[in-house]
Amino acid sequence: MQLHNPTEIQRPLTLLGTLVGPSRRIGSAWIYFGGFLLILLVKVLLLHYLGAPIDPTLSINFMLLVVYFKTASLSSMFWMAVASFLKFAMIAYIWLWFLSRISPRSGAENIVNGLGASLGFLQSRHWLIQVLLLLTFGFIGWVFLAIVFGWQGILPAVSDIPHLLWQSLCISICAWLGLYYLIILLMLLYLIHSYVHLGNWEGWDWVDGVAGKLLSPLSRLPFQWASIDFAPLVILLLNWCIYLSCDYLILLIYQG
Incomplete structure (x- = not known):
């Protein structure tokens, strides 16, 4: 028979007691949000006070257009920091989605589960x-950034709503071209690990599995000579061609 320990703190069996867990999660969310705001503020100040003496303008490339920001203006630097964060977050989320789709289902469970968890509510949805x-x-x-940029005078004020919607769709599609750099990174890691032993970390097995899926369309073609496999180089070349073609096609459709 197990006796009750009077020194042990017991969670009360009340409605208030059931709210302790969620309140802690909410508290953690506020900590992350506060940390994000702090990083954003520091970035704004650095861009303003260190960037202004070096260059009067800084820019962000959104593929279809380049947006310029005045370093002498704190508000301009603030919206540049916000825009750069949104661009980074969008591309990072696309990377996570792509990696979760091509990750091997066997092995490296920690990485695979982590990628799935990072997608949040998207994880259980159909890929389409x-x-x-x-x-x-x-x-x-x-749409949000274009309206703000027009309000701040960073870009011309929005006057043509259909054009804004079309531009937003094209820029959203352009964000997927960021996969070009991810595929380069994966192929380089695969090539390094193929010829250099870097330990028994499960991440290297995961990289091999992901690269294997990317290389699978070329598996039946003779791209090996002696002990050298040229398939990763072919994938890099195809990746570059697809990137340039898609970039040109999106720009052509947008301008047409």
Whole structure:
């Protein structure tokens, strides 16, 4: 028979007691939010006080257009920091989605589960719905930024709503071209690990599995000579061609 320990703190079996867990999670969320605001503020101040003496303007490339910000203006630097964060978050989320889709289902469970958890509510959705939602996020993000940039005088004020919506859709699609750099990174890691032993970390097995899926379309073609496999180089070349073609095609459709 197990006796009750009077020194042990017991959670009360009341409605108030059941709210302790969620309140802690809410507290953690506020800590993360506060940390994000602090980082944003520091970035704004650094861009303003260190950037102004070096260059009067800084820019962010959104593929279809380049937006310039005045370093002498704190408000301009603030919205540059916000825009750069939104761009980074969008591309990072697309990277996470892509990695979760091509990750091998066997092995490296910690990495695979972590990628799935990072997608949040998207994890349980069909892949087509995931893509549409990510496009929608990018679409809404640019609509918001374009309106703010027009209000701040960073870009011309929005006067043509259909053009704004079309521009937002094209820029949202352009964000997916960021996969070009992810594929380069994966192929480089795969090549390094293929010829250099870097330990038994499960992440290297995961990289091999992901690269194997990327290389699978070329598996039946003779790209090996002696002990050298040229398939990763072919993938890099195809990746570059697809990137340039998609970039040109999106720009052509947008301007047409």
